Amino acid sequence: xxxxPELADYLHGQTQSIxxxxxxxxxxxxxxxxxxxxxDCIMIILFDNIFFLRLFSILLLVFCLYxxxxxxxxxxYINIQYSLDSSVKEQLSNYIQIISRFxxxxxxxxxxxxxxxxxxxxxxxxxxxxxxxNYSISFSSQTVFIYSGLSVCWIFMMYFIxxxxxxxxxxxxxxxxxxxxxxxxxxx
Amino acid sequence: MLSEKDFINTVExxxxxxFKVCNMYMDTKADREDLFQxxxxxxxxxxxxxxxxxxxxxxxxxxxxxxxxxxFKKEKKxxxxxxSASSTHLHDPSDVQQEQLEAMNKAIAELSAIDxxxxxxxLEDYSYRHVAEIMGITANNVAVKMNRIKTILKESSKxxxxx
Numbered sequence: 001x002x003x004x005p006e007l008a009d010y011l012h013g014q015t016q017s018i019x020x021x022x023x024x025x026x027x028x029x030x031x032x033x034x035x036x037x038x039x040d041c042i043m044i045i046l047f048d049n050i051f052f053l054r055l056f057s058i059l060l061l062v063f064c065l066y067x068x069x070x071x072x073x074x075x076x077y078i079n080i081q082y083s084l085d086s087s088v089k090e091q092l093s094n095y096i097q098i099i100s101r102f103x104x105x106x107x108x109x110x111x112x113x114x115x116x117x118x119x120x121x122x123x124x125x126x127x128x129x130x131x132x133x134n135y136s137i138s139f140s141s142q143t144v145f146i147y148s149g150l151s152v153c154w155i156f157m158m159y160f161i162x163x164x165x166x167x168x169x170x171x172x173x174x175x176x177x178x179x180x181x182x183x184x185x186x187x188x
Numbered sequence: 189m190l191s192e193k194d195f196i197n198t199v200e201x202x203x204x205x206x207f208k209v210c211n212m213y214m215d216t217k218a219d220r221e222d223l224f225q226x227x228x229x230x231x232x233x234x235x236x237x238x239x240x241x242x243x244x245x246x247x248x249x250x251x252x253x254x255x256x257x258x259x260f261k262k263e264k265k266x267x268x269x270x271x272s273a274s275s276t277h278l279h280d281p282s283d284v285q286q287e288q289l290e291a292m293n294k295a296i297a298e299l300s301a302i303d304x305x306x307x308x309x310x311l312e313d314y315s316y317r318h319v320a321e322i323m324g325i326t327a328n329n330v331a332v333k334m335n336r337i338k339t340i341l342k343e344s345s346k347x348x349x350x351x
Contacts, residue, residue: 007228011195015226015230016259086324088250088323091324184324
């Protein structure tokens with residue numbers, strides 16, 4: 001039997017549940033996105049004389065706002081849905097919903113950002129501007145070809161790595177929860 | 189809402205529930221300790237939702253089982269130990285043979301996480317209606333599942349007894 005002081009110590013520990021991990025990840029992503037927004041706004045103001053950098057920063061700002069909205073929406077959904085004193089069936093369904101939505105959002109976020117960054121980096125390197133603000137092409141066609149090839153390979157590699165990582169981090173857990181829910185719903 | 193002090197005092201009186209659930213779902217001392225802490229943290233976080241409509245023990249069972257069922261920290265074949273068996277209150281060891289008790293414990297340990305929860309509540313004398321409420325299924329479904337579990341346990345414990 002544990003005494004009251006020992007029980008009190010437990011209350012100040014860290015939880016290990018997957019939903020808490022997801023919430024922590026979401027909070028981190030939101031904080032990072034907000035920080036990035038501030039940085040991006042500074043970029044827009046500072047690079048008012050360089051058209052491409054300004055355009056690049058505005059596009060990033062739009063994407064950042066878009067994902068910030070979805071990250072916050074998911075965090076709110078978890079805070080409303082996550083209640084451990086509901087029935088086991090309800091709880092399992094909530095867990096499955098939360099993890100599935102997080103998995104989807106994480107994958108979309110990664111897969112949208114990778115090609116976007118590659119294209120932006122390519123254009124930024126491809127176009128060079130002089131002191132007067134005129135643009136000129138700075139890559140040879142061979143460099144463009146190599147860069148494009150490497151980018152496609154990188155996107156494919158990241159597609160599989162991201163899928164593998166999400167499956168390893170959350171997918172196996174999700175499979176088990178789905179199996180448990182099926183077990184519970186089976187009538188005999 | 190309970191204050192931290194009230195919560196700890198209430199849990200102190202009902203901590204047997206947490207031990208039973210931890211022993212039922214985890215096989216090593218370290219894992220049981222981790223699960224104990226996880227349940228306690230979840231119960232504390234969820235205590236603001238406890239309105240007193242049900243008994244505190246029923247509410248705590250609900251939180252404990254929800255946490256234990258979805259707690260996949262360490263993947264291991266779950267084996268119930270003698271230590272854990274004593275706290276599940278299956279039978280009084282003085283009434284039944286030790287071998288039968290061990291065989292039954294092994295049989296329970298082989299059940300799925302869901303079936304374990306149903307058995308645990310059944311052994312705690314919860315009615316099918318209460319078990320159904322905690323599990324989120326119908327009382328009929330609980331009865332059907334319980335019959336199936338009894339058959340499994342009978343066969344499985346027989347098998348363990350002859351080993």
